[in-house]
Amino acid sequence: MGVIVIGAGIAGVSCAAELAARGVDVTVYERARAAGGRLAVHRHEGRPADIGAAYFTVSDDRFAARVRRWADDGLVREWTDTLAVFDGTTRGDDTPGPVRFAAPAGLRSLVTATAGELDLRTGRTVERVRPGPDGPTVDGARADAVVLAMPDPQAARLLDPDTPAGAAVAGREWNPVLALTAGFARRDWPRLPAAFVNDHPVLTLVADDGDRRGDDAPVLVAHSTGDLARTHDADPGGAAPAMTAALRELLGVTDEPGWTHVHRWRLAAPAGTRDETFHLDDDGIGLAGDGWGRSRVQTAWLSGLELAGALADRLGR
Ligand SMILES: Cc1cc2nc3c(=O)[nH]c(=O)nc-3n(C[C@H](O)[C@H](O)[C@H](O)COP(=O)(O)OP(=O)(O)OC[C@H]3O[C@@H](n4cnc5c(N)ncnc54)[C@H](O)[C@@H]3O)c2cc1C
Numbered sequence: 001m002g003v004i005v006i007g008a009g010i011a012g013v014s015c016a017a018e019l020a021a022r023g024v025d026v027t028v029y030e031r032a033r034a035a036g037g038r039l040a041v042h043r044h045e046g047r048p049a050d051i052g053a054a055y056f057t058v059s060d061d062r063f064a065a066r067v068r069r070w071a072d073d074g075l076v077r078e079w080t081d082t083l084a085v086f087d088g089t090t091r092g093d094d095t096p097g098p099v100r101f102a103a104p105a106g107l108r109s110l111v112t113a114t115a116g117e118l119d120l121r122t123g124r125t126v127e128r129v130r131p132g133p134d135g136p137t138v139d140g141a142r143a144d145a146v147v148l149a150m151p152d153p154q155a156a157r158l159l160d161p162d163t164p165a166g167a168a169v170a171g172r173e174w175n176p177v178l179a180l181t182a183g184f185a186r187r188d189w190p191r192l193p194a195a196f197v198n199d200h201p202v203l204t205l206v207a208d209d210g211d212r213r214g215d216d217a218p219v220l221v222a223h224s225t226g227d228l229a230r231t232h233d234a235d236p237g238g239a240a241p242a243m244t245a246a247l248r249e250l251l252g253v254t255d256e257p258g259w260t261h262v263h264r265w266r267l268a269a270p271a272g273t274r275d276e277t278f279h280l281d282d283d284g285i286g287l288a289g290d291g292w293g294r295s296r297v298q299t300a301w302l303s304g305l306e307l308a309g310a311l312a313d314r315l316g317r
Contacts, residue, residue, distance in 0.1 A: 001025075001135065001143050001144045002027060003016075003019055003143060003145045003147065003311060004027050004028075004143045005026060005028045005147040006030075006150065007029075007037065007148065007149035008115060008122070008149075009036065009150065009289070010037065010039055010110065010114070010300045010301050010304070011288045011289040011290065011301065011303050011304040012150075012289075012304060013035060013115045013118065013120075014300070014302075014308070015303075015304030015305065016304075017115070017118060017308075018309065019317075020118060022309075022317040024308075024317050026118065028120045029124040030123075031125035032123075033122055034108070035108075035120060035122065036111045037150075038052035038053060039106075039107040039108045039110065039111050040108060042181050044183055044261070047213075047215075048105060048108075048213075049106070049181045049213075049219050049221055050103075050207075050212065051179040051181055051221060052107065053107055053297050054221070055100035055102050056101050057097075057098040057100060057296070058098070058298060066301065074104075075103055075104075075105070075109055076102065076110065077102060077214065078100075079100045079193060079211075079212055080211075081096055081098060081099045081100065082097070082193070083095055083192075083193065084193075084194070086196070086198065086200065088198075089200070095196070100193070102214075126138055126139055126158060127139055127158065128158055129158045131163055131284070136285050144284065145286060145315070148165070148287050149289050149300075150289055151267040151289060152174065153169070155169045155287060156169045156170055164285070165279060165286075168287060169287065172291065173270070173271040173272070174269065174271060174291075175270075176226055176264070176265055176267070177226065177265045178223070178228060178236055178239050178243065178262055178264055179222070179223055179265065180224070180243040180247065180261070181220075181262075182219070182221075182222070182257035182259070182260045183218065183219050183260075184257050184258060185258055186218055186255070187218045188255060190251065191208075192251075193208060193212065194208065194211075195250070201225065201228070202228055202243060203243065203246050204225055206220060206221070206247060206251065207220070207222075220251070222243055224239060228242070228243075229264065233266070237262050239262055240260045244260055270295055273293060273294050273295075274293060277292050277306050277307075278303045278304075279307075280307060280310050286307045286311060288303040289303055
């Protein structure tokens with residue numbers, strides 16, 4: 001039977017790859033056409049721009065080892081350790097911090113690489129996960145164990161709230177974000193890798209995707225406030241004029257963009273954090289993802305890894 005992992009974001013593929021490495025038979029179901037989840041790219045004329053996570057940071061030794069292998073394979077590079085800061089529309093002092101990593105082909109490429117040789121079934125939306133006397137079932141089919149590697153509200157749709165996993169995800173609030181990608185004819189903004197935007201009614205972050213990608217393309221990506229995303233939930237494209245105007249005002253861009261694209265993330269990040277790094281109950285149903293800790297790429301990757309370790313131990317692998 002083996003283990004079924006539902007969700008091919010970074011948490012799901014990290015979990016499945018570790019299970020496979022421990023000799024567990026594992027299948028990954030992903031509802032989208034491709035793996036990646038919130039490590040997503042928008043392609044304009046073939047060029048990718050990151051529209052989910054803007055970058056990632058590393059503080060865990062296990063993740064650091066993984067990142068070194070990605071770097072050796074040319075998949076990631078150190079981008080910057082200094083970000084600009086705007087308070088409202090006023091640029092303040094740059095803030096030094098941890099190294100931010102970026103991927104020349106987009107962060108999704110890390111998920112694709114991790115998925116590697118896994119048995120990944122895309123375009124497969126799971127409807128129901130239930131505990132059973134002989135192991136859990138996924139849409140009626142039995143498995144040795146099941147992992148739901150996705151935001152809590154998505155997992156809650158598949159589970160009965162009176163199961164341990166269902167109770168663990170019930171009622172957890174997540175916040176939305178809109179991601180605007182804007183392509184210009186030329187760069188006419190001051191050099192900056194990215195900027196935190198504080199106390200602004202429209203934007204929270206701006207990233208120079210050409211700087212991030214390393215190809216210098218005149219492409220900017222901006223993330224909205226949760227309030228703006230909620231206002232435009234039914235019409236995300238309708239937020240483009242306000243986001244574009246705010247972006248141009250912040251960076252002093254004189255040109256109109258040649259093209260824009262808005263992506264709606266209804267479940268961008270959990271409103272709260274948890275101390276546990278994953279959930280696994282006696283019924284063989286596990287939960288992983290960035291909802292298990294602070295919402296970060298590293299958190300999601302570690303959550304999948306640690307759940308895989310616990311499951312492999314339980315299965316005697
Ligand atoms: C706008 C934005 C900015 C961010 N910025 C940063 C940042 O700068 N740094 C950082 O470290 N992190 C950042 N993050 C967070 C980071 O992207 C996430 O922590 C990480 O990608 C979560 O991975 P995951 O595997 O837990 O979940 P996801 O990537 O959401 O993967 C879940 C997968 O499950 C699939 N799925 C859901 N339901 C089903 C179903 N019923 N059947 C089959 N498949 C299903 C989904 O399609 C999806 O592919 C950002 C996120 C967003 C949205």
